[in-house]
Amino acid sequence: MSTGLLAQYLLIGLAVLGSVLIVLRKLAPQLTSRWLAAASIRCNQPGRAAWLRAVGRRLQPKQATGDCSDGCSTCGACGTKPPAGAKVEATPLEFRPRK
Known part of the structure; x- marks a missing residue:
């Protein structure tokens, strides 16, 4: 196996x-x-090692603060708010039979 082919496999x-x-x-x-x-x-x-501890601190996942502004969406209560003055309409689904 050539070096170029090995590099290609590694990149893929x-x-x-x-x-x-x-x-x-x-x-x-x-x-x-x-x-x-x-x-x-x-x-x-x-x-x-100090560099490994720095990597460990960087890998820490963000914790949810429990307030609706953090966007964690773990509780499902937060939703995207429509812009002020925007009219939100729910459109019903239409199921059509196959032809």
């Missing part, structure tokens, strides 16, 4: 891994938050 693998992580963050935010918290705890232990 990194792109696929990055895509999987982005999809996981979108579809399973609580799971990835737990993973980040676990990795943060492992990295940010006393006796570790």
Whole structure:
């Protein structure tokens, strides 16, 4: 295997891994938050190197403050507010039979 082909495989693998992580963050935010918290705890232990502790602090997931302005959407009570003066109409769904 040539060096160029190996580099190509590594770049494709990194792109696929990055895509999987982005999809996981979108579809399973609580799971990835737990993973980040676990990795943060492992990295940010006393006796570790300073750079590793800095990585651990950076990996800590953001905590919800419990107020509706943080946008955590964990309780489902917060929603997007329409702009002032905007008329919001609910449109009913229409189901049409297949032809």
